[in-house]
Amino acid sequence: MKHPFLILETGQPVASMRRHRGFPHWIRVAAGLEADEAVVVNVEAGEALPTREGFAGTIITGSAAMVTERRDWSERSAHWLREAAQDGMPLFGICYGHQLLAHALGGEVGDNPAGREMGTIHVELHPHAGEDPLFAGLPAQFPAQATHLQTVLRVPEGATVLARSNQDDVHAFRWGDRTWGVQFHPEFSATHMRGYVQARREALAREGRCPHGVARDVSATPQARRVLRRFVRHARGLTHHGARSHD
Numbered sequence: 001m002k003h004p005f006l007i008l009e010t011g012q013p014v015a016s017m018r019r020h021r022g023f024p025h026w027i028r029v030a031a032g033l034e035a036d037e038a039v040v041v042n043v044e045a046g047e048a049l050p051t052r053e054g055f056a057g058t059i060i061t062g063s064a065a066m067v068t069e070r071r072d073w074s075e076r077s078a079h080w081l082r083e084a085a086q087d088g089m090p091l092f093g094i095c096y097g098h099q100l101l102a103h104a105l106g107g108e109v110g111d112n113p114a115g116r117e118m119g120t121i122h123v124e125l126h127p128h129a130g131e132d133p134l135f136a137g138l139p140a141q142f143p144a145q146a147t148h149l150q151t152v153l154r155v156p157e158g159a160t161v162l163a164r165s166n167q168d169d170v171h172a173f174r175w176g177d178r179t180w181g182v183q184f185h186p187e188f189s190a191t192h193m194r195g196y197v198q199a200r201r202e203a204l205a206r207e208g209r210c211p212h213g214v215a216r217d218v219s220a221t222p223q224a225r226r227v228l229r230r231f232v233r234h235a236r237g238l239t240h241h242g243a244r245s246h247d
Helices: 015-020 023-031 073-085 096-104 129-131 189-201 201-206 211-216 222-241
Strands: 005-009 040-044 056-058 090-093 107-109 119-125 142-147 150-154 159-164 171-173 178-182
Touching: 005 023, 005 178, 015 189, 023 040, 023 073, 023 201, 023 222, 056 073, 056 096, 056 171, 056 222, 073 090, 073 189, 073 211, 090 096, 090 222, 096 107, 096 150, 096 171, 119 178, 119 211, 129 159, 142 222, 201 211
Parallel strands: 005 040, 005 056, 056 090, 090 178
Antiparallel strands: 107 150, 119 142, 119 159, 159 171, 171 178
């Protein structure tokens, strides 16, 4: 019996994309997890955080909320995640989850000085990412889906920045050897991304960007998805063998 992964649900997709279900479903499918290999706790809706025992690791979803709003459920989750990270539980934060992990561990989150980052963007790996269990062997630059207004302005003490983009200096970081945050969305398909661009078309236009152009440039992002799948394999290896798993 495999230990399940805990998915902390911190928000819902834009309304027009909810027919495709929620972030936990998108993440579970992208990660290659069966239905019984994931336990979802909707912390945004006030569901209680469980004890940490019995989980292979925790994945934290994206959200339309802002970490800087310091909502009660968010701060409770941050406290839980800080203890989980310090206890060595494998953690993987996506977008809001990435920012929440940074905040929980003593980093700084705020509005992205470069403004909204949206669409299929290019993630650039730092050379030392070649030694990271999730990023080793990936191209030095690869496409990923992104949609966010806030960012990690300063990583926690002791964290290693693994990737950047033209609009964001912290697209991925690792803290210790079992906690990762990625600003991009490895669970987004091209369909998900186009749906988000459509939902944000008026905001993009106000900001001087052409929504049609952003949508036209959306592409598949298989390397980004590999990062999520590698986390699952790596966490399973830590849980069952006490050793690192390999891609």
